[in-house]
Amino acid sequence: DLAGPKVYGGNHTVTLIPGDGIGQETADSVKAIFKEARVPVTWEQFDVSGFTTGEDNLMKQALESLRRNKVGLKGILYTPVRQGHSSFNVAMRKELDIYASVATCKNIEGLESRHTGVDITIIRENTEGEYSGLEHQSFPGVVESLKIITRAKTERIARYAFDYALRNNRKKVTCVHKANIMKLADGLFLETCRRISQEYKETGIEFNDMIVDNTAMQMVNRPQQFDVMVMPNLYGSIVSNIGAGLIGGPGIGSRHVGKDIQGRNTANPTALILSSVSMLRHLMLDNYADMIENAVRKTIAEGTVRTPDMGGSNTTTDFTEAVMKNL
Amino acid sequence: EYPNVRFDDVLLDRACLQIVQDPSKYAHTVMVMPNLYGDILSDLGAGLIGGLGLTPSGNIGRDASIFESVHGSAPDIAGQNKANPSALLLSSVMMLRHMRLAKEADAIEEALLDTISKGKEFRTGDLGGSASTTSFTDAIIKTLLTTS
Numbered sequence: 001d002l003a004g005p006k007v008y009g010g011n012h013t014v015t016l017i018p019g020d021g022i023g024q025e026t027a028d029s030v031k032a033i034f035k036e037a038r039v040p041v042t043w044e045q046f047d048v049s050g051f052t053t054g055e056d057n058l059m060k061q062a063l064e065s066l067r068r069n070k071v072g073l074k075g076i077l078y079t080p081v082r083q084g085h086s087s088f089n090v091a092m093r094k095e096l097d098i099y100a101s102v103a104t105c106k107n108i109e110g111l112e113s114r115h116t117g118v119d120i121t122i123i124r125e126n127t128e129g130e131y132s133g134l135e136h137q138s139f140p141g142v143v144e145s146l147k148i149i150t151r152a153k154t155e156r157i158a159r160y161a162f163d164y165a166l167r168n169n170r171k172k173v174t175c176v177h178k179a180n181i182m183k184l185a186d187g188l189f190l191e192t193c194r195r196i197s198q199e200y201k202e203t204g205i206e207f208n209d210m211i212v213d214n215t216a217m218q219m220v221n222r223p224q225q226f227d228v229m230v231m232p233n234l235y236g237s238i239v240s241n242i243g244a245g246l247i248g249g250p251g252i253g254s255r256h257v258g259k260d261i262q263g264r265n266t267a268n269p270t271a272l273i274l275s276s277v278s279m280l281r282h283l284m285l286d287n288y289a290d291m292i293e294n295a296v297r298k299t300i301a302e303g304t305v306r307t308p309d310m311g312g313s314n315t316t317t318d319f320t321e322a323v324m325k326n327l
Numbered sequence: 328e329y330p331n332v333r334f335d336d337v338l339l340d341r342a343c344l345q346i347v348q349d350p351s352k353y354a355h356t357v358m359v360m361p362n363l364y365g366d367i368l369s370d371l372g373a374g375l376i377g378g379l380g381l382t383p384s385g386n387i388g389r390d391a392s393i394f395e396s397v398h399g400s401a402p403d404i405a406g407q408n409k410a411n412p413s414a415l416l417l418s419s420v421m422m423l424r425h426m427r428l429a430k431e432a433d434a435i436e437e438a439l440l441d442t443i444s445k446g447k448e449f450r451t452g453d454l455g456g457s458a459s460t461t462s463f464t465d466a467i468i469k470t471l472l473t474t475s
Contacts, residue, residue, distance in 0.1 A: 178363070213366045217374035220347060238367060241340040245347025 012283050015065040016043040019075025020050050022267035022316075027075060029269035029320040030276045033295075036324045039280065039288045044069065050078030050089070063095050071283060073276055093126055099153065100160045101126040101236060104278075105223075105243030108270075110301035111310065113248050117224045120243055123164060124236020125157040131233045149185040149232065151192055158196035161230035165205050172206040173197065176215045176231035176239060189232055216242060248310075261308075265315040268307040270296060273323070295326040339364050343371065350375055373397075380453050383417035385425065394422040404452075408459045411451040413439060416467075438470040 018027035034041055046062035066072045077089050101124040107116055134146040161173050175193040179186040190209055197207035212235045219242045261267055273296055280289035299305060305322040306312025345352050373382040379398035386393045396414030404410060416439055423432035442449050449466050450456025
């Protein structure tokens with residue numbers, strides 16, 4: 001994707017995968033806002049589900065579209081807990097080598113949370129680690145699971161973390177690990193991050209490391225101490241969810257399907273809208289990005305229109321319309 | 328095999344989110360999980376209730392069970408009558424329950440929590456108070472004697 005997105009006549013074509021659960025509703029919200037703001041984006045939509053398997057035609061088309069457009073917006077795909085079914089999310093990441101998952105946890109004015117001054121970016125290695133999907137049962141009732149850590153992929157994610165810090169004027173990168181127990185795997189991850197941090201010494205970006213269990217405790221005790229954080233796959237999932245819980249919950253910035261509230265027009269579309277804002281910045285459409293982000297923050301700060309997860313009783317449509325008005 | 332105990336399951340990342348947002352969702356719940364997740368979630372939980380200085384723990388084994396506090400050895404305040412004994416005391420309460428001495432366990436736990444809730448002069452330094460290890464202990468004993 002670093003080669004640049006495809007632009008024809010000033011218009012960007014973006015792959016849209018609304019996903020499961022509240023996916024369609026929240027995607028509708030983004031589409032409406034983009035239309036109102038006259039964002040130069042054309043959607044190529046694929047209604048893939050978490051139940052779609054790798055062999056499915058729809059999935060192949062969606063992947064081709066992503067390869068062609070190089071940029072996509074996606075809701076959450078349900079990950080079935082079932083044997084013999086490869087997760088669509090994981091397959092998509094592997095096919096397109098999507099190696100970094102970037103989650104931002106930042107306080108939103110108007111949304112009460114226990115901690116203020118939180119501004120954390122969690123960078124999670126997304127293609128290996130505990131999610132390699134390599135397990136075997138060599139004896140009935142005894143399962144062995146392989147966690148893969150490679151120098152090459154760790155270097156890549158570490159460099160991404162430091163480049164991200166540089167580009168976004170951040171001051172510190174913290175490596176989260178459990179190298180005291182997983183001496184080879186997490187040891188390799190930690191050593192590699194340390195080595196890469198030396199390459200960025202001149203930039204003045206600080207580097208430190210923390211063991212994952214202590215990190216969990218520190219996140220709820222004093223989250224303000226964290227800036228950019230880099231870590232392997234599983235810890236990334238845990239830490240980003242802790243972070244999301246800190247600043248106000250799933251509607252704002254985390255990754256859950258919301259099957260229980262699907263179809264009821266009660267979902268909070270903020271997470272997907274802010275993701276689309278990140279996408280606009282990636283497309284270098286910062287004016288539109290700012291316009292939409294400001295409209296969302298204004299709506300939340302005003303506090304008059306709130307979906308149930310924010311303690312209110314407004315609908316997804318109410319919220320969308322409020323944002324459109326604030327554009 | 329335990330029809331009187333409700334059972335359900337939750338994905339780890341969702342559990343982390345929920346515990347931080349609203350830990351009361353898991354009140355009156357026993358959570359069972361593999362090694363690494365337990366390591367992380369127990370520290371997460373400790374952070375939520377005030378830190379390792381107040382967190383008890385039990386290590387149950389086939390041949391023996393050992394109850395322990397999981398905070399550090401704090402060499403900087405050792406021997407100065409400053410330490411907060413709550414974590415170890417709560418661990419000993421867990422031990423008493425394990426030994427089926429529930430009455431004694433409840434009495435001590437109540438006296439401890441009562442003392443902490445009384446105010447700053449009753450708490451040790453780590454909790455923002457001015458009590459010493461011995462004065463804190465004496466306060467707990469006093470409460471125990473008056474309520475027994």
